[in-house]
Amino acid sequence: MRAYAALLAVAISGAAAAHGQELSISAQVNKTQVALDDQVVLAVTVTGPQASLPDPQLPALQNFSQYSSGRNQSISFVNGRVSSSVTHTFVLVPRALGQGVISPISVAVGNSRAQTEPIEIQVVRSQAPPPGAEPVQPAPAAPPAGAAPGQAGRAPAVMITAELDKRKVFVNEQAILTVRFYSSVPLLGNPEYVPPKLEGVLTEDLPPLRNYNANFKGRTYGVTEIKTALFPMQTGRRTIGAATVRCQLQQDMALDPFSQDFFDRFFSQGLNPAQTKTIASQPLQLEVAALPVAGRPADFSGGVGRFTLSANVDKARSQVGDAVNLTVTVQGAGNLKALGNPALPELPSWRVFDPVASVSQEKKGDTVSGSKVIRIVLVPRVSGELAIPPITMSYFDPGRQEYVRIHTAALTVSVAPGDPNAAPAVGYTAPSAPAAKGLTRVNEDVIYLKVRPALPAATRWLEAVAGAGPLHSLPFLFFFWVSGLALYRGRLAADPQGVRYRAALRAALKQLQVAQLENDPQKAVALMNDALYGYLADKLGEPAAGLTMRRVQELLRKRQPHLPDPVIACIKDIWEELDSRRFAPPAGDAADGLDELRRRMAALLPDLDQEFKR
Amino acid sequence: MIPAYLALTLAAALAFTAPSATTSPNGGRHVGPDGHDALSEGQRLYDAGDYKAAAGWYGQAVARERRNADLHYNLGNALFKDGRTGPAIASYQRAFSIRPRDPDIRQNLDFALRRAGENLVPPGVPPLLFIAFHLFSERELSGLHWLACWLALLLAGLFVWKGSRRETLLPWTAAAWLLWLVLGGWWLALRLTTPQRSGVIVSASAEIRSGPGDNFSVSFTAPEGRRVQILSDSGEWLEIGMLKEGVKGWIAAAAVEPI
Numbered sequence: 063m064r065a066y067a068a069l070l071a072v073a074i075s076g077a078a079a080a081h082g083q084e085l086s087i088s089a090q091v092n093k094t095q096v097a098l099d100d101q102v103v104l105a106v107t108v109t110g111p112q113a114s115l116p117d118p119q120l121p122a123l124q125n126f127s128q129y130s131s132g133r134n135q136s137i138s139f140v141n142g143r144v145s146s147s148v149t150h151t152f153v154l155v156p157r158a159l160g161q162g163v164i165s166p167i168s169v170a171v172g173n174s175r176a177q178t179e180p181i182e183i184q185v186v187r188s189q190a191p192p193p194g195a196e197p198v199q200p201a202p203a204a205p206p207a208g209a210a211p212g213q214a215g216r217a218p219a220v221m222i223t224a225e226l227d228k229r230k231v232f233v234n235e236q237a238i239l240t241v242r243f244y245s246s247v248p249l250l251g252n253p254e255y256v257p258p259k260l261e262g263v264l265t266e267d268l269p270p271l272r273n274y275n276a277n278f279k280g281r282t283y284g285v286t287e288i289k290t291a292l293f294p295m296q297t298g299r300r301t302i303g304a305a306t307v308r309c310q311l312q313q314d315m316a317l318d319p320f321s322q323d324f325f326d327r328f329f330s331q332g333l334n335p336a337q338t339k340t341i342a343s344q345p346l347q348l349e350v351a352a353l354p355v356a357g358r359p360a361d362f363s364g365g366v367g368r369f370t371l372s373a374n375v376d377k378a379r380s381q382v383g384d385a386v387n388l389t390v391t392v393q394g395a396g397n398l399k400a401l402g403n404p405a406l407p408e409l410p411s412w413r414v415f416d417p418v419a420s421v422s423q424e425k426k427g428d429t430v431s432g433s434k435v436i437r438i439v440l441v442p443r444v445s446g447e448l449a450i451p452p453i454t455m456s457y458f459d460p461g462r463q464e465y466v467r468i469h470t471a472a473l474t475v476s477v478a479p480g481d482p483n484a485a486p487a488v489g490y491t492a493p494s495a496p497a498a499k500g501l502t503r504v505n506e507d508v509i510y511l512k513v514r515p516a517l518p519a520a521t522r523w524l525e526a527v528a529g530a531g532p533l534h535s536l537p538f539l540f541f542f543w544v545s546g547l548a549l550y551r552g553r554l555a556a557d558p559q560g561v562r563y564r565a566a567l568r569a570a571l572k573q574l575q576v577a578q579l580e581n582d583p584q585k586a587v588a589l590m591n592d593a594l595y596g597y598l599a600d601k602l603g604e605p606a607a608g609l610t611m612r613r614v615q616e617l618l619r620k621r622q623p624h625l626p627d628p629v630i631a632c633i634k635d636i637w638e639e640l641d642s643r644r645f646a647p648p649a650g651d652a653a654d655g656l657d658e659l660r661r662r663m664a665a666l667l668p669d670l671d672q673e674f675k676r
Numbered sequence: 677m678i679p680a681y682l683a684l685t686l687a688a689a690l691a692f693t694a695p696s697a698t699t700s701p702n703g704g705r706h707v708g709p710d711g712h713d714a715l716s717e718g719q720r721l722y723d724a725g726d727y728k729a730a731a732g733w734y735g736q737a738v739a740r741e742r743r744n745a746d747l748h749y750n751l752g753n754a755l756f757k758d759g760r761t762g763p764a765i766a767s768y769q770r771a772f773s774i775r776p777r778d779p780d781i782r783q784n785l786d787f788a789l790r791r792a793g794e795n796l797v798p799p800g801v802p803p804l805l806f807i808a809f810h811l812f813s814e815r816e817l818s819g820l821h822w823l824a825c826w827l828a829l830l831l832a833g834l835f836v837w838k839g840s841r842r843e844t845l846l847p848w849t850a851a852a853w854l855l856w857l858v859l860g861g862w863w864l865a866l867r868l869t870t871p872q873r874s875g876v877i878v879s880a881s882a883e884i885r886s887g888p889g890d891n892f893s894v895s896f897t898a899p900e901g902r903r904v905q906i907l908s909d910s911g912e913w914l915e916i917g918m919l920k921e922g923v924k925g926w927i928a929a930a931a932v933e934p935i
Contacts, residue, residue: 080888104815122817182854197776243934249851309707401853410725410759474823501891506787507786507787508752508753508756508757508784508787509753509780509783509784510753511718511722511749511750511753512721512747512749512750512780513719514746514748515744515746515747515750516744516746517741517743517744517745517746517774518775521774521813521816523819524812524815524816524818524820524823525815525816525819525820527818527819527820527822528815528817528818528819529823529824530814534822534825534826537825537826537830538829540829540830540831540833541832544833544834544836544837545833545836547837548836548837548839577839
């Protein structure tokens with residue numbers, strides 16, 4: 063980076079608008095006194111809170127010819143805020159003796175505006191060069207392009223040439239384009255230079271402009287040389303377009319303006335009209351070769367040139383949760399803007415934050431070089447001697463035409479347990495509960511493993527109960543069953559007559575079945591008698607003891623008036639048959655006709671029950 | 677006789693549904709595919725700082741025994757130490773859903789959640805109330821509720837059947853029904869307040885879009901580890917909602933680990 067003399071530095075803030083307070087502009091010149099054949103380098107720096115900053119507006123400079131010599135921008139992101147700084151470099155060539163003034167240079171963003179203070183530069187006579195030291199350069203080998211209002215057979219008054227330092231390069235390898243503007247006559251006003259059109263090529267200006275004299279075909283020219291570094295991004299044949307210069311010349315005149323004669327010089331001034339002339343260089347071809355695939359390392363960073371790699375930490379001792387800044391610096395010649403960040407090794411003991419990179423370029427000896435600085439915040443997770451393994455990166459060296467791997471030295475940081483009074487680790491809010499008295503909370507971490515993982519028995523059983531599914535219907539069924547039983551039992555207790563009435567037929571038929579199985583005819587008759595008496599007593603609500611057929615008939619006719627007489631007659635017939643068998647057993651076999659009697663009863667009782675239900 | 681019958685039925689039901697008394701199908705050992713004891717190997721790797729490998733072992737153990745809260749907890753520890761906060765929170769959350777009263781599980785889940793900008797105890801809820809409400813897991817509460825149900829119905833049946841002993845049975849029956857009611861209400865409340873489908877965001881900065889596809893605009897982003905409710909799915913996209921923020925949107929299914 064050029065070391066300016068910093069003879070004058072002015073930084074003036076612009077308007078006091080809220081946003082404008084951060085927009086600023088400053089201007090520096092490398093000297094405030096300059097010889098007529100020398101040049102002044104003006105650096106204008108614009109800084110602001112946004113990534114894209116406008117170009118400064120240079121005022122018209124009466125006493126100087128101005129040439130742009132490139133711009134250098136740096137952007138930084140800090141805590142999510144963007145700030146950028148752009149330095150524009152201009153080369154000023156004095157045109158007249160005396161006091162020259164660079165008027166305030168301004169820049170504006172929206173309503174915000176800032177400007178510099180005026181800068182005064184004294185232009186003095188150039189000292190006579192020592193004998194034999196005239197800076198005359200050799201004439202260009204190739205016939206220059208352009209035309210001049212010169213005499214036939216003579217070299218043109220102005221001309222422009224362009225040339226490359228090499229015709230074949232690798233992708234991203236630097237080539238130098240040199241454009242020379244030759245002028246053998248005084249120019250009216252500043253010549254307007256239009257750089258060549260370039261596609262697929264990144265450019266970097268290579269200041270400063272060089273001015274010297276050269277002879278060509280016996281004519282002396284003032285030469286202005288502009289160099290540009292080219293970094294092709296695409297392979298194949300790239301065309302470098304024509305560089306053009308638009309200038310105003312005095313038309314041919316009879317009087318020689320360089321004559322030593324006073325009258326010639328007097329009358330030659332301002333008498334002839336200006337002529338606008340545009341001259342262009344020949345287009346050039348640049349062969350761009352792809353980088354070899356064979357042998358390309360996995361950690362190839364995309365860099366082409368020659369680089370070195372270094373790393374350091376801002377502290378050798380830290381503590382858990384306390385950030386350590388790791389700075390990785392890539393330095394060397396090449397297009398640093400196309401260089402990727404070197405990959406970090408695995409750092410399990412560190413919490414690694416996103417890197418922040420900045421590029422600083424220098425242009426010395428027609429070579430773009432500089433450094434790329436990557437800053438990474440590391441927060442140790444654990445205490446101990448924590449190592450940061452070597453960081454590696456590979457680049458392609460076009461001189462050796464091979465990939466080169468470089469690496470940093472291993473670093474070690476001694477990490478102590480965290481300070482309980484220090485801020486917690488980034489991104490984590492420590493619990494507010496203070497440590498107990500006498501204890502010092504160093505750091506918080508997850509609690510250790512469960513050494514004997516097991517599912518407690520209570521949990522297993524409860525989950526088993528939860529998964530029982532349809533079995534859970536059992537208690538409900540039990541409850542409803544018990545409730546039904548209890549209800550029935552209650553009803554029995556509340557209405558014994560009704561229970562007897564409803565159960566009469568079933569009890570009678572059951573007794574008949576018992577009687578059928580009885581071998582003793584007398585006992586069987588007694589059972590059948592009990593069945594008939596019991597049935598009629600239950601149905602009529604009378605006690606079985608003392609029930610007579612007459613009473614039965616009375617009650618049946620009273621309570622069941624619709625009962626047919628044959629049914630009553632049948633009852634009476636069976637009643638009497640049973641009485642007869644009970645009190646006067648038949649001679650012979652007592653079982654004779656007993657089955658028939660039982661069947662008649664079994665047929666009668668259901669029919670009679672149906673009648674009772676009517 | 678009836679109570680004896682009911683008790684016998686209950687015991688038979690539990691014997692039919694209860695799992696083995698051992699902690700794993702291998703009698704307490706979690707043997708990996710190559711014969712190593714998964715737990716011992718996982719612990720050894722964890723102690724050696726190889727958290728990724730430890731997580732692999734614990735993942736195998738969890739796959740064989742999904743209802744073991746301790747295994748989920750250990751898996752969460754290994755994932756967390758490996759820097760995978762989202763999957764770690766998912767594992768801790770599973771452990772918490774199985775055994776929420778374990779203080780270690782609560783502590784580590786809360787610790788990991790705070791990394792994702794959340795807290796285990798919702799803002800405004802007294803911590804003690806939260807701990808009491810989550811004393812039992814949902815399945816444990818379900819089991820307790822059914823046990824109370826069996827007890828209440830048994831005592832109610834006795835109360836109805838044994839008319840002569842109703843004075844003695846009345847307070848016990850009333851207490852059992854009250855217990856059933858309380859546990860049933862607790863279980864219902866826990867079910868209603870716990871999303872039936874939930875998940876954890878496991879990608880570093882997940883983009884939640886307005887529809888199920890990359891062609892829909894990004895509505896908002898969510899950090900890794902944020903717990904979300906899964907509302908529906910459509911192919912490889914899930915519709916998620918975040919109750920705390922009151923927003924919902926669609927996210928790639930791969931960015932969410934269901935719990």
